[in-house]
Amino acid sequence: MVTIPAAPPTSAPTERELVRAVLDALAEVRGCSVGELEEEMRHGGGELEMESPEAVAVISKVEGRYGGRRLARVEDLEPEELTSVGVLAGLLHRRWPADAQDGGDDGEEG
C-alpha cells in the first residue's frame, strides 16, 4: 500500500522517484501489492504496460501525492502517451515543475 508523506514534497522528484510513485499508485488502482507489480516489471524487461484509464487514475493519485500540482496537460492524456509505467513517469518528470496549462480542448463523445 502507498505511504503518503505527511507534507507534500516541495523539491522536484527524480524520474526514479516518479517511477516509484507511479508504481505505488498503480498498485492501488489494481488492488494489488507493489511487490506484485515489481515482479511483473522484472518479467517484462523493466517495463510494465498500463491501460489508459489506469494511467489516468495513476495521474490523479500522483498529483495528489505531490500536493495537488497539475502535472498532466490535456495533450498528455491521449492514449498513445499513457502506455506504461516508464512512459508515464518520464512524462510526469518532463512536466515538473512547470504548472501545466489547460489547453482548453473540449473533448466530445458520441
Next chain:
Amino acid sequence: MALFVSEQNISSAWVGGLTMLVEAGGEVVNLTVAIADPVTEVDGVRAILDEFVGVRRARNRKSVEKVSTVANTLFPQSWYRESLGDAAADHLYALEGETRHVSHRTAKRGTYFERLVAWPDPEKGRVNQLQRAIDRLRLARERGEERGNQYEVGVTGPMDDGFAAPIVIPGHDNLTRGFPCLSHISFSLHHGTVHLTALYRSHDYVSRAYGNYIGLGRVLAFVANESGCPMGEVTCISSSATSEYARGGKFGKGNVEELLAKCSAAVKAEQ
C-alpha cells in the same frame, strides 16, 4: 424506415449495421442492432478498425478516437478488479470519483461512465444509477422474480423505482451534436436474465458504434455479475445513424467501403 440487425457477437453486429447503412446510402433512421453475446468480438475486425483509426490519428489525434477509448468512456474495464470480490464495485466507483477532475481536462462535459455512476441530481447530489439497478435486480432475483420490465420508467432523470439509467441532463445538455449522443440505457429482466437496451439520438457509425457496443457489453456484464443475474443481449437503437461519408462526412465513401469489405471478410473467415 427502420432497419434491424440481429447478430451473435459485437463484430458481426457492427458489420451487419454498417452493411445496411452503406446499402441505404449512408444515412438511416432507427437502426436497431441486437447483439446476442455482447462481450465477444472477432479479433480480426478490431485489428482492422484499429489500423483504420491509427492511420488517421497519426495525422491528427483529434480526427477520431481509438476504439478502446470510446469503449472506456462507457465502462473503464481496467478499473473493475473482480479479484477484489465484494469490494470490486466500490473500488470502481471510488476510482471514477477520484479521477473525475483529471478526466474532465479532456471531457469537460463528463463521460458516460460518470453519468451512469454519479449522475448529478440537483436535489440529491450524485446518483449511482448502475448500483441502483444492480440492487433492484439482485432483489428481484432473490425474490424469484423472472421479469423486471414493469419497473421501466421515463427518461428525464433517474427514477427511484426504475431499472433505467438516463444520460441526458435536462437543461444542461443543449448541444445538437456531440456529447451526449447516448440518451438512455435501460435494463430488463426476462426469464431471470438481464438485458440492456440503449438509445442513441445520433450515431457516427464508423468512428463510434464499435466502441460503443463494446462499452455497452461491459456495462451489461458488470450489472449481470454484480446482481447475480445471467447476462442477456444488448440492443442498441440509433435514432439517426451515419456512415460518415454523406454530406461532408470525414472518411470518404471509398475508404468506408474498403473498411467494410475487409471487416466483412474477417467475419466470414471466422464463421
